[in-house]
Amino acid sequence: MRRGGAFGRVLPLFAALFLFVPARAADDASQRSSGELLGEARRSAEVVPVPQNAGPIGLKVLAPTPGAKAASAAGSVMLQGFHWESHQASPWWGVIASKAPDIGYSGFDLIWLPPSSAAMSDEGYLPNRWFVVDSKYGTAQQLKSAISALRSNGTAALADLVLNHRVGTKDWGDFTDPAWGPETVCKDDEWPQARGGRDTGMGYHAARDIDHNNPQVQRDVRTWMSWLKSELGYSGWRYDFARGFGTDILAGYDAAAGSAFSVVEVWDNLDTSNPDPHRQALADYIAATGGRVSAFDFTTKGVLQHAVGAGEYQRLRDSSGRPPGLVGWWPAKAVTFLDNHDTGASTGGSGQNLWPFPGDRVMEGYAYILTHPGVPCVYWPHFFDWGLHDPIRDLIWLRKNAGITATSSVAIQTAEYGRYAAVIDGKLAMKIGWLDWSPGPGWTLRAYGKNYAVWTR
Numbered sequence: 001m002r003r004g005g006a007f008g009r010v011l012p013l014f015a016a017l018f019l020f021v022p023a024r025a026a027d028d029a030s031q032r033s034s035g036e037l038l039g040e041a042r043r044s045a046e047v048v049p050v051p052q053n054a055g056p057i058g059l060k061v062l063a064p065t066p067g068a069k070a071a072s073a074a075g076s077v078m079l080q081g082f083h084w085e086s087h088q089a090s091p092w093w094g095v096i097a098s099k100a101p102d103i104g105y106s107g108f109d110l111i112w113l114p115p116s117s118a119a120m121s122d123e124g125y126l127p128n129r130w131f132v133v134d135s136k137y138g139t140a141q142q143l144k145s146a147i148s149a150l151r152s153n154g155t156a157a158l159a160d161l162v163l164n165h166r167v168g169t170k171d172w173g174d175f176t177d178p179a180w181g182p183e184t185v186c187k188d189d190e191w192p193q194a195r196g197g198r199d200t201g202m203g204y205h206a207a208r209d210i211d212h213n214n215p216q217v218q219r220d221v222r223t224w225m226s227w228l229k230s231e232l233g234y235s236g237w238r239y240d241f242a243r244g245f246g247t248d249i250l251a252g253y254d255a256a257a258g259s260a261f262s263v264v265e266v267w268d269n270l271d272t273s274n275p276d277p278h279r280q281a282l283a284d285y286i287a288a289t290g291g292r293v294s295a296f297d298f299t300t301k302g303v304l305q306h307a308v309g310a311g312e313y314q315r316l317r318d319s320s321g322r323p324p325g326l327v328g329w330w331p332a333k334a335v336t337f338l339d340n341h342d343t344g345a346s347t348g349g350s351g352q353n354l355w356p357f358p359g360d361r362v363m364e365g366y367a368y369i370l371t372h373p374g375v376p377c378v379y380w381p382h383f384f385d386w387g388l389h390d391p392i393r394d395l396i397w398l399r400k401n402a403g404i405t406a407t408s409s410v411a412i413q414t415a416e417y418g419r420y421a422a423v424i425d426g427k428l429a430m431k432i433g434w435l436d437w438s439p440g441p442g443w444t445l446r447a448y449g450k451n452y453a454v455w456t457r
Contacts, residue, residue: 073261074332074406076109077370077396078377079155082137084341084351086114086380087122091138096146099384104153106389107396110261111150112158112238112377114341116143118177120167123341124160125240126207128167129177130224133232140232147233156235156260159228163221163253164244165207173208178220186211200246212245218252225257236261239293242285243268251289261375263294263335267342270302272315278302279326286333297334297374300325301357304368305338307420308361313433316368317415323372331373332406338365339379347385363391364432367452370395371430372422373408394447395454402428402456413437429455 070076081103086092096113103111115124118132133140147157168174172191173182185194186209196211203209210217228234237257242250242264254262266285270278279299286295303324307315315324322328327336338344343355357365362382369376370392376399383392404424413421419433429439432452443455 070109070400073375075400075403076261076375076406077107077399078110078112078158078335078375079103079108079383080337080340080377080379081111081157082114082341083344083346083379083381084123085346085349087124087136088348089137091142092136093138093142093146097142097149100146100149100153100155103150104155106383106393107400108155108378110158110236110375111155112263113147113160113234115160115162115240116232117162125162126165126167127162128169128175130220131177131227144232151233151235157233158236158238158261158263159232159234160238160240161225162240163210163212163250164201164241165204165209167207178224180216180220184211184214184217185209199244200249201244202241204241204244209244212249218249221253222256225253229257235259237263239264242266247285247288251292254289254292261294262292263296263375266295267298270299272303272306275299275303275324276318279324279329282326283330283333286330291333294333294335294375295326296340296377297326297336300327300334300336300369300374301338301343302355304365305357305361308364308432309358311417311433313420314415314417316420317412321412323410323412327372327374328410331408334374334406335377336369336372336374337377337379338362338369338382340377344379345381347381361451362386363388363449364452366392366395367430367432367447367449367454368420370399371404371424371428371454372410373404373406373424375406391447391449398428398446398454398456404428413439427456429457 081096082092089095114137115127116133116135116137117124117127118129118135120126120128122136124135133143150157166175169176173185173193182193182195184196185191186196186199187194188199189209190205191208197213199209200212212218236259237254239250243266264285266282268278268281282295282299286293300323303315307313318324318328325334327334338357342352345351345353345356378392382388402425408425411423413423414437419431419435419437421431421437423429423439429443430453431437434451439455443457445453446456447454
C-alpha cells in the first residue's frame with residue numbers, strides 16, 4: 001500500500017496484539033490450523049549455538065562464482081523490478097528486457113514487476129481496465145517480450161496485483177474491461193452510488209473499494225489472473241494492500257490461479273522497541289491463508305534499519321536468541337528487503353521515500369538479508385543505479401554457493417552496540433558494524449566493505 005503522495009495515502013493505525021501461537025509451514029497447510037502452522041515454523045527456526053572466536057578481520061577478497069538457479073522457492077532471490085519513477089522510462093519494459101541477461105546471471109530467480117494494467121495513475125496503483133496492458137510502462141507486446149526474455153534467463157516474473165480497489169474508465173465507477181456495476185463497490189465506500197456489501201478489510205479512499213464477496217467480482221478476478229499467466233507469461237503474484245479485503249478471499253484467488261511464488265504486502269505500524277506484535281500480525285495473516293502466501297518482512301526492515309542507523313545491533317537478537325523479524329519465527333514465509341518503491345528513494349525523481357533505509361549503510365543491510373534465511377528481495381535502484389551492482393551480486397553468489405535458503409539456521413554469535421555477527425547453516429559467517437569480529441580458523445574472507453564482512457568455509 002502506498003502510504004503518501006498525491007492521493008493522501010494513509011498509514012494503517014494498528015498492529016494486531018496477539019500472543020504468539022506455536023506453528024507449522026507446509027505443503028498440506030490448508031489442512032492445518034493456524035496454531036499448527038505457526039508451531040512447526042517456529043521449531044524450524046531453532047538457533048544452533050556455535051562458539052565465538054574473536055579476532056581481526058582478513059583483508060583479501062576471493063571472487064565468488066555464480067551459483068545454479070534455485071531448485072525451489074526456498075532457495076530464491078528476488079529483485080524488485082522497478083521504483084516509483086520507472087514509468088518515466090520509455091518504455092520501462094524495454095529496460096527490463098535489456099537487463100534480463102544480467103538479472104539472470106546475477107542470480108535473481110524472481111522479479112516483481114509493477115502493475116501492468118491501464119490505470120489512472122502513472123505508477124499503475126489506481127487501475128481501471130484490467131485486460132488492457134498498454135500502460136505508462138509500455139505496450140502489451142513489450143511486456144510479453146520482457147517476461148519472455150526474463151524466463152529465457154531463468155527469472156520468473158511476479159505480477160503486482162491491485163485487487164482491493166479500482167477506478168472508473170472516465171468517472172468514479174464506470175468500470176470497463178471487465179464491466180461492473182455499482183453492486184460491485186462496497187456500500188461503505190465514498191462513492192454515493194455504491195450498492196455492494198460491506199468492506200471485508202481496510203478502506204482505501206483514493207479509489208473504489210471493491211466488494212470481493214460479489215460472485216461476478218470473484219469470477220472476473222480468477223479469469224484475469226489466469227489470463228495474466230496464459231497470455232502474458234507471469235508466474236506468480238505480489239498482492240498489493242492485502243489488508244484491504246478478506247484473507248480467505250485472497251487465499252481462494254491464489255489457490256484457483258496457482259503460482260510459483262506468492263507474497264503479500266501487509267504494512268502495519270511498528271514499534272521497533274517491541275516488534276513481536278508486529279511480526280505476530282504478519283504470521284497470523286499467513287496462517288489465515290493456510291500458509292499459501294509469503295509476506296514482506298516489514299518487521300525485519302524496521303528493526304534492521306533502526307539497528308544499523310543507531311549502532312544498536314543488540315536489537316538484531318530477540319529474547320530467544322533468534323532474529324527479531326518474521327524471519328526469526330517463520331523464515332520460510334518471510335520476504336526480507338531494505339526498501340521498496342514506497343519506502344525508498346527513486347531514480348530520476350523524488351519518488352515516495354517514505355521510510356528509507358540509511359543510504360550510506362545499504363551494504364550492511366544487504367550483508368544481513370542476503371546471508372540470512374527468508375527470501376531476500378533487492379531494490380532496483382540499489383542494484384542498478386547506486387554503484388552497488390557488483391558488491392550485491394557477490395553476496396548473492398556467496399549465498400547461492402553456500403546453499404543458504406529461506407529455512408537455513410542462524411547461530412547469532414554477538415549482538416551488541418557496534419557489531420552483530422552470525423553463522424548461517426555452519427557454512428557462512430558474517431558481521432556488520434564498525435567493531436571487528438572474526439569467525440576464527442578455517443574460514444576464508446570472501447567479501448567485505450564498510451562495516452561488513454562475509455566468510456565461507
